[in-house]
Amino acid sequence: MRSRFAAFAVEDEAYLLRTWHPATRPPRVEFERGMRWSGLEIEEVSGGSAVHTAGTVTFRACYTFRGTPGELRERSRFSRHDGAWVYVDGDTGIG
Known part of the structure; x- marks a missing residue:
């Protein structure tokens, strides 16, 4: 999880796709211009x-998105694929 957060922060599309389950992996990762990730808390x-x-x-x-702070909360699901942990999907908007 921490490595994927870091990959989003530096916009490392190759790493994100490599660590995404093939059944749910998008063709590419769209990064939001003006988005700056600043911290991660595992709950x-x-x-x-x-x-x-x-x-x-x-x-x-x-x-921070275009100067406005915010936060994303998600419950992410991971599974093993070819021996490695990969991101499957997640639910946002959790309590």
């Missing part, structure tokens, strides 16, 4: 250990 983790095949991470990411 909850479920699964995701060496014995699991799936897990979730609930996080809060802070940003």
Whole structure:
């Protein structure tokens, strides 16, 4: 999760696509011009250990968009694919 946040912050599309599950991976990642990611707080983790095949991470990411601060909250789902953890999808707008 932290590495994907960092990849969004530096707009590393190749890394984001490589760590996205093939079943849900978009053809490309669209970065919002004027978006600056500034911090990540992991709120909850479920699964995701060496014995699991799936897990979730609930996080809060802070940003500034064209000078206005904001935050994104998401519960992300991850699974193992070819031995590596990859992002499957997520729910935003969580409580």
